[in-house]
Amino acid sequence: MDFKLYYAPGACSFAPHMVLEELGMPYTTQKLDLAAGDQRKPEYLKLNPHGRVPTLVVDGKPLTENVAILTFLGGAFPDKGLWPKETWSQAMLLSALAWIGGTMHPAFAHFFRPIRYADDAAAQEAVKAKGFASFHDYLKQVDGWLAKSPKWMMGEQYTVGDPYLLVFYRWGVKSKLPMKELVHYTRHAERVMARPAVQRVMADEGITLG
Structure with missing residues (x-):
């Protein structure tokens, strides 16, 4: 899988950033400057119409909202142990x-x-x-x-x-x-x-x- 995380330093996107690093899978990141309004630019709104971080693009498909992203990352790699088995x-x-x-x-x-x-x-x-x-x-x-x-x-x-x-x-x-x-x-x-x-x-x- 190909992963790209759109994040802002210290924002709630910090959570999936830590999880991606913990998983040890290759991924790339794109830092957004929220004060400068990067999250409201047309190219970002195409990925996340809500204009918020995080957005995780997986094989070209955007996934938004931390609960969804964390659930996906934990469940997609059960061998990494970040999601319960039961x-x-x-x-x-x-x-x-x-x-x-x-x-x-x-x-x-x-x-x-x-x-x-x-x-x-x-x-x-x-x-x-x-x-x-x-x-x-x-x-x-x-x-x-x-x-x-x-x-x-x-x-x-x-x-x-x-x-x-x-x-x-x-x-x-x-x-x-x-x-x-x-x-x-x-x-x-x-x-x-x-x-x-x-x-x-x-x-x-x-x-x-x-």
């Missing part, structure tokens, strides 16, 4: 991915980009405050999940869900939230960042935790 565990991981992408990410978006959700300046401040509080609450929920897990999100097996969680831990740090108080999430983030594939991607994207 159907129940697969469903549980997919449930977690859907919650992260459909609940936790939007909370951060309300805080980070309130202009998407309200036109009035006062309303934007209210949206931002609510998003910030909700995002913090969801990070605490993740910390609670990880308190019950011996090592990784799904137990002993490192899966596509673990790098996805790192994206939001990093955003929590960048948002000046007291992430060190989330001891289980912090320990998990440190384990993920210790992986050579993750270190290579962080260097490639030019990002740090803080």
Whole structure:
């Protein structure tokens, strides 16, 4: 298979970038400058009409949305061990991915980009405050999940869900939230960042935790 990932440094596309590197399969990347509006250029909108990252082009066919991309990458290469073998565990991981992408990410978006959700300046401040509080609450929920897990999100097996969680831990740090108080999430983030594939991607994207 031929893979090309369209990403922006430190964005949620960081997750599939880490997974691709972990898989050890050949792939190429195209960096987008979101501040410059690369995601709104006609050539990119042909691939992803939503104008967002990530987009993974597989053998010339674009796939969008992190949950779909991570599910595909994990399931397409079962020998790499990033996707559970048992159907129940697969469903549980997919449930977690859907919650992260459909609940936790939007909370951060309300805080980070309130202009998407309200036109009035006062309303934007209210949206931002609510998003910030909700995002913090969801990070605490993740910390609670990880308190019950011996090592990784799904137990002993490192899966596509673990790098996805790192994206939001990093955003929590960048948002000046007291992430060190989330001891289980912090320990998990440190384990993920210790992986050579993750270190290579962080260097490639030019990002740090803080």
